[in-house]
Amino acid sequence: MSSLRRLSLVLTLAAAVTIWPSRSEAMPAFARKYGFNCGMCHSAWPRLNDFGQKYRMNGYQIPGDEARERTILDLGGPPLALRTQAGYTSDSFSPEGAESEVSQFQVNGVDLLAGGVLGFDKSFFLAYLPQIEGGSGVEPQTGEVEQASVVFSRLRSTWLNGRIGRFEAAYLPFSRLRSITISPYEIYNFDGSPGVSAAGARGSLNPFSLADTADGIETTGWGRSPWQYALGIVNGSRGNNQDDSPSDIYLRGAYVFGQGFGQTAGQRLGATAYFGRTRALVLGARHSFRRLGLDANLNRGPYNVELQLIQGRDSSAFNIFSPGERYKFSGGFVQLNRFAEESAAFLRYDWVNTPSADNHDISRITVGWRQHLAHPLMLRLEYSHRKVDNGAGLGSDLTENFAAARLDWAF
Amino acid sequence: MRIALVLFVAALIVLVGVASSIQVSKAQGQYANGLLPPVPVPADNPQTDQKIHLGAQLYFDKRLSSDGTISCASCHRPDKAWADTEPVSEGVAHQKGSRNSPSVINAAYIVPQFWDGRAMHLEKQAVGPVQNPIEMDLTVAELEFRLNHIPGYVARFEEVFGSRPNIDLLAKVIASFERTVITGDSPYDGYIKGDRSAMSGSAIRGMNLFSGKGHCNVCHSGPAFSDSRFHNLGVGYADGEFKDVGRFGVTKDPKDMGAFLTPRLRNIALTPPYLHDGSEPTLEGVMDLYNRGGIPNPNLDPAMVPLNLTEQEKSDLVEFMKALTGPYPIVEPPPPPNPELTAQKLAEMMKGGAK
Numbered sequence: 024m025s026s027l028r029r030l031s032l033v034l035t036l037a038a039a040v041t042i043w044p045s046r047s048e049a050m051p052a053f054a055r056k057y058g059f060n061c062g063m064c065h066s067a068w069p070r071l072n073d074f075g076q077k078y079r080m081n082g083y084q085i086p087g088d089e090a091r092e093r094t095i096l097d098l099g100g101p102p103l104a105l106r107t108q109a110g111y112t113s114d115s116f117s118p119e120g121a122e123s124e125v126s127q128f129q130v131n132g133v134d135l136l137a138g139g140v141l142g143f144d145k146s147f148f149l150a151y152l153p154q155i156e157g158g159s160g161v162e163p164q165t166g167e168v169e170q171a172s173v174v175f176s177r178l179r180s181t182w183l184n185g186r187i188g189r190f191e192a193a194y195l196p197f198s199r200l201r202s203i204t205i206s207p208y209e210i211y212n213f214d215g216s217p218g219v220s221a222a223g224a225r226g227s228l229n230p231f232s233l234a235d236t237a238d239g240i241e242t243t244g245w246g247r248s249p250w251q252y253a254l255g256i257v258n259g260s261r262g263n264n265q266d267d268s269p270s271d272i273y274l275r276g277a278y279v280f281g282q283g284f285g286q287t288a289g290q291r292l293g294a295t296a297y298f299g300r301t302r303a304l305v306l307g308a309r310h311s312f313r314r315l316g317l318d319a320n321l322n323r324g325p326y327n328v329e330l331q332l333i334q335g336r337d338s339s340a341f342n343i344f345s346p347g348e349r350y351k352f353s354g355g356f357v358q359l360n361r362f363a364e365e366s367a368a369f370l371r372y373d374w375v376n377t378p379s380a381d382n383h384d385i386s387r388i389t390v391g392w393r394q395h396l397a398h399p400l401m402l403r404l405e406y407s408h409r410k411v412d413n414g415a416g417l418g419s420d421l422t423e424n425f426a427a428a429r430l431d432w433a434f
Numbered sequence: 435m436r437i438a439l440v441l442f443v444a445a446l447i448v449l450v451g452v453a454s455s456i457q458v459s460k461a462q463g464q465y466a467n468g469l470l471p472p473v474p475v476p477a478d479n480p481q482t483d484q485k486i487h488l489g490a491q492l493y494f495d496k497r498l499s500s501d502g503t504i505s506c507a508s509c510h511r512p513d514k515a516w517a518d519t520e521p522v523s524e525g526v527a528h529q530k531g532s533r534n535s536p537s538v539i540n541a542a543y544i545v546p547q548f549w550d551g552r553a554m555h556l557e558k559q560a561v562g563p564v565q566n567p568i569e570m571d572l573t574v575a576e577l578e579f580r581l582n583h584i585p586g587y588v589a590r591f592e593e594v595f596g597s598r599p600n601i602d603l604l605a606k607v608i609a610s611f612e613r614t615v616i617t618g619d620s621p622y623d624g625y626i627k628g629d630r631s632a633m634s635g636s637a638i639r640g641m642n643l644f645s646g647k648g649h650c651n652v653c654h655s656g657p658a659f660s661d662s663r664f665h666n667l668g669v670g671y672a673d674g675e676f677k678d679v680g681r682f683g684v685t686k687d688p689k690d691m692g693a694f695l696t697p698r699l700r701n702i703a704l705t706p707p708y709l710h711d712g713s714e715p716t717l718e719g720v721m722d723l724y725n726r727g728g729i730p731n732p733n734l735d736p737a738m739v740p741l742n743l744t745e746q747e748k749s750d751l752v753e754f755m756k757a758l759t760g761p762y763p764i765v766e767p768p769p770p771p772n773p774e775l776t777a778q779k780l781a782e783m784m785k786g787g788a789k
Contacts, residue, residue, distance in 0.1 A: 054463075055462075055463060056463060056464060057463045057464045057465040057466070058462055058463025058464060058465050058466025058467075058645060058651065058655075059463070059465065059645050059646065059649070059651070060642055060645055060646040061646065062642070062643065062646025062647040063645065063646050063647070063649045066742075072647070072739075072742075073739040073740065074649050074737070074739050077736065077737075077739065081736075085465075085652055085737065086736035086737050087665075087735050087736040087737050088652065088661075088663075088737065091464070091661075093464055181736075247732060247734065282726065282727045282730060282740055283727065283739060283740045284739055287740075287742055288727065288739060288740030288741075288742060289740070322742075324742070325742070325744070362742070363744075364639075364744060364746065364747060398642075
């Protein structure tokens with residue numbers, strides 16, 4: 024099938040799916056349940072606002088109205104939602120020898136989502152990514168259960184909530200899955216998987232990445248005081264390459280200055296510590312690593328600044344270029360967002376500093392704009408320039424220019 | 435590539451058009467607002483024209499107050515959308531209460547009555563103010579004496595109920611009358627029925643904010659725009675104290691301290707001032723309060739968070755409030771029976787031991 028035919032088919036299907044909800048409400052599962060629209064929980068969908076963050080932390084229940092929640096059995100239809108993106112993507116790499124380019128209309132993945140209340144203060148969330156082989160006009164997708172967790176809310180009060188299963192852990196102050204950018208947070212994605220990333224082999228063989236969802240158990244707490252906390256034991260996700268039992272531990276504390284929950288109102292300062300053990304190779308021994316982070320989420324009127332600083336330290340056993348020395352790196356990002364009534368603009372700078380013996384520093388600048396076209400539909404425009412020192416071989420930096428114009432649908 | 439681009443843009447236009455039309459179907463879901471259903475009527479007090487007329491007479495009759503100066507209509511004025519224009523109304527002897535008089539319009543649609551919900555139905559609410567020493571200030575004995583010494587009322591009650599008047603029958607006829615004070619045919623209703631021109635663009639944006647960024651319908655839900663529940667916005671909280679304990683006064687549950695009944699919103703634009711204490715003269719001021727996330731206090735409702743609404747968005751929400759305005763009945767006070775029997779005369783008769 025030609026790319027043009029494939030594109031036409033995709034657009035026709037997309038139009039059909041968009042028309043379909045007009046007979047059965049046009050919003051994803053939670054919105055349909057309540058009769059809300061996406062602005063209830065999202066400042067710039069899928070990024071959560073204060074209310075949405077509270078709703079999520081309260082186990083997908085309206086804060087203060089838990090007794091009135093309908094369970095999934097009480098709903099008229101299944102608590103399912105679907106999200107997909109399609110549009111034009113241009114992604115080019117240089118210099119010569121390492122160059123490649125993708126420039127085409129394409130469909131960018133499909134997420135199947137389910138979530139809801141199982142019983143009083145018990146709820147679940149599931150995100151399944153079906154396997155897509157990919158091809159002309161279709162971006163490949165690895166089939167996986169990205170999230171599957173059960174939440175036990177308010178075990179004593181809102182200060183003790185539990186989540187078990189696979190989830191995006193609270194050690195990420197800025198959600199990767201609900202980011203308003205297409206380009207990833209470099210410091211969250213940074214891992215030492217050799218040959219996996221465009222940067223090529225790095226100086227650490229630690230496969231752990233903060234960006235992955237994790238399997239384990241997490242407790243969180245929040246209330247009327249400005250403090251919030253999270254504590255969890257997880258398995259290190261994909262970095263756990265031999266299915267070792269969950270033994271990584273993380274702690275997070277945050278404090279909100281001013282009125283608000285710290286997401287879109289109030290000024291939130293946070294600190295996170297993650298202590299893990301993993302194997303460089305499938306048969307290797309487990310070695311320790313840690314990540315320490317500071318973050319700030321600052322709000323003033325329509326403006327929002329996200330700041331993340333992370334320092335990483337891996338056991339010397341992971342270090343390729345300087346055996347015997349711990350592998351230390353640092354990085355972060357600063358992002359300026361402006362949220363208007365139906366749109367959002369953003370500008371972000373990412374950086375990762377690697378040890379001098381490694382010298383695979385990464386920098387990325389991303390700029391973009393999102394326009395809310397209608398409730399289930401968003402237009403995303405984004406440009407990102409990325410550079411990896413020595414990413415194309417010694418003395419030759421790898422650069423990437425990414426541009427996308429996509430429609431983002433959720434049903 | 436050019437064809438693909440044209441197809442892409444065409445599909446975009448179609449999708450935006452279709453997706454925009456979807457918003458009309460939004461009046462569904464647990465917290466959705468919608469069209470008013472028929473007025474709920476309790477089985478033991480069915481509506482009849484006779485009851486409604488008798489209830490109207492009594493609603494306007496100032497002899498139901500100790501000094502003959504106050505009737506139900508004094509504070510719930512038909513010419514003011516069945517509410518009062520003052521922050522708090524004046525009762526007998528020019529006494530003032532501490533809470534704003536809510537409108538009678540659509541009171542039939544919510545279960546608890548009064549700002550603190552101390553009456554669970556209209557029948558109980560109807561006789562509350564009569565006995566309140568600040569409002570109408572009659573004891574049950576005084577009330578029943580007066581009703582039973584106005585021959586016109588005695589005859590009407592016997593005609594309607596087959597018995598002489600008492601406080602329970604008084605409650606029934608006033609509640610029956612109040613169940614006729616309904617509004618519903620607002621621009622919003624027209625829009626929900628499918629008339630896309632019924633509301634202005636600003637009001638439509640406000641409607642979307644109402645169930646979106648403003649999350650107003652978490653509490654103002656249902657066709658009457660009230661969840662019939664109690665929430666703490668922090669109004670009246672200062673120096674570590676609640677000026678009015680609100681729902682706590684009824685339940686004695688600390689969780690209810692400073693919480694008040696969610697007011698109905700239909701015709702809200704006609705009934706300033708706002709909030710339980712009437713402290714906010716404008717809808718714009720109410721929007722500012724919500725936009726700030728309420729007033730911080732130990733019992734602030736957890737759904738209250740700052741909203742980051744722009745001036746335009748606040749204005750849109752106010753326009754939506756105005757679009758909830760529908761026609762409502764204006765009732766001319768029916769002539770009371772035996773007007774020569776004034777409140778003073780009836781009080782003297784009781785004091786003189788008349789049977």
